[in-house]
Amino acid sequence: MTKTRMIFTLLLRLLALGATLAATIIMVTSHDSAEVLNLTFQAKYSDETTFKYFVIAEAVASGYSLIALFISSKSLLRHLVILDVVITTLLSSSVSAALAIAHVGKKGNSHAGWLPICGQVHKFCNQVTGALIAAFIAAIIYLVLLLYTLHTVYM
Amino acid sequence: MTKTRMIFTLLLRLLALGATLAATIIMVTSHDSAEVLNLTFQAKYSDETTFKYFVIAEAVASGYSLIALFISSKSLLRHLVILDVVITTLLSSSVSAALAIAHVGKKGNSHAGWLPICGQVHKFCNQVTGALIAAFIAAIIYLVLLLYTLHTVYM
Numbered sequence: 001m002t003k004t005r006m007i008f009t010l011l012l013r014l015l016a017l018g019a020t021l022a023a024t025i026i027m028v029t030s031h032d033s034a035e036v037l038n039l040t041f042q043a044k045y046s047d048e049t050t051f052k053y054f055v056i057a058e059a060v061a062s063g064y065s066l067i068a069l070f071i072s073s074k075s076l077l078r079h080l081v082i083l084d085v086v087i088t089t090l091l092s093s094s095v096s097a098a099l100a101i102a103h104v105g106k107k108g109n110s111h112a113g114w115l116p117i118c119g120q121v122h123k124f125c126n127q128v129t130g131a132l133i134a135a136f137i138a139a140i141i142y143l144v145l146l147l148y149t150l151h152t153v154y155m
Numbered sequence: 156m157t158k159t160r161m162i163f164t165l166l167l168r169l170l171a172l173g174a175t176l177a178a179t180i181i182m183v184t185s186h187d188s189a190e191v192l193n194l195t196f197q198a199k200y201s202d203e204t205t206f207k208y209f210v211i212a213e214a215v216a217s218g219y220s221l222i223a224l225f226i227s228s229k230s231l232l233r234h235l236v237i238l239d240v241v242i243t244t245l246l247s248s249s250v251s252a253a254l255a256i257a258h259v260g261k262k263g264n265s266h267a268g269w270l271p272i273c274g275q276v277h278k279f280c281n282q283v284t285g286a287l288i289a290a291f292i293a294a295i296i297y298l299v300l301l302l303y304t305l306h307t308v309y310m
C-alpha cells in the first residue's frame with residue numbers, strides 16, 4: 001500500500017467514524033413532547049423499531065471504524081475489504097429504512113390514514129433529519145472507500 | 156477464472172435475476188380494496204413513495220443481472236465487481252426501506268397514531284410480503300456473490 005493511499009484510506013475511516021458516531025448520538029438524544037387535546041405525548045427514537053435498528057447499525061459501524069483505524073498488519077488489511085462490504089451494506093440498509101419512516105413522519109400517507117407528526121414534534125423531526133444526514137454521509141464515505149480500494153488494488 | 160467458479164457465479168446471477176424479477180412483478184401487481192364505513196379504498200404499491208423506489212431498484216437490479224449474464228470478456232468481468240458493489244448496496248437499501256414501511260403497515264405505530272392496515276387489505280399485505288422475501292433473497296445472493304468474488308480472486 002502506498003503512503004498516499006494509506007493516508008487517504010485513514011482519513012476516510014476517520015470521517016466515517018465521526019459521521020456514524022454523530023448519527024448514533026443525534027438519534028439517541030432525539031426527543032420532543034407535544035400537547036394534543038390536553039394530552040401530552042412524547043416522541044423518542046425508541047418508539048419506532050426501525051430507529052432502534054438504525055442506532056444499533058450506526059453504533060456497530062462506529063465500533064468497526066474505530067477498530068479498523070488501528071489495524072496495520074498487512075494480512076489483516078487485506079481482509080478489511082470483506083468487512084467493508086458488510087458495513088457498507090449495513091449502513092445503506094439502516095439509513096434507507098430510517099429515511100422511509102422519517103418520510104412518513106414528515107409527509108404522512110393519506111391512503112393508509114397515517115398523519116404526519118412533524119408539525120407537533122418538530123424538534124424531534126429536526127434531530128432525526130440530522131442523524132439521517134450524518135448516516136447518509138457515512139454510507140457514502142464507506143462506498144467511496146470500498147470502490148477506491150477495489151479500483152486501486154484490484155483493477 | 157476457473158470453470159467451477161464461472162458456473163457458480165453464473166448460477167448465482169441467474170438466481171438473482173429470478174429473485175429481483177419476481178420482487179418487481181409481485182410488488183407491481185399488488186393491490187387490494189377494502190370497505191370501511193361504506194367508503195371503498197384501494198391499496199396499491201404506487202400509493203407509497205418507498206414502494207415506488209423499491210420497484211425501480213429491483214427493476215434496475217434485474218436489468219443489470221440480465222446484462223451481466225452475457226458478459227464474457229475478461230477485462231469487463233474484472234470491472235463487474237465494482238458494479239456488483241453498487242447493486243448490492245441498492246438492493247440492501249430498497250429491501251430495508253420497504254420492510255420498514257411494511258412493518259408499520261402490519262403492526263402500526265401507536266405512538267405516532269399510525270394504525271395497521273393489513274387487517275383491511277390483507278391480500279395487498281401478503282403480496283408485499285412475497286415481494287420483500289424475493290428481494291431479501293436477491294440481496295443475500297448478491298452479497299454472497301460479492302464476498303465469494305473478493306475471497307477467491309483477491310485474498
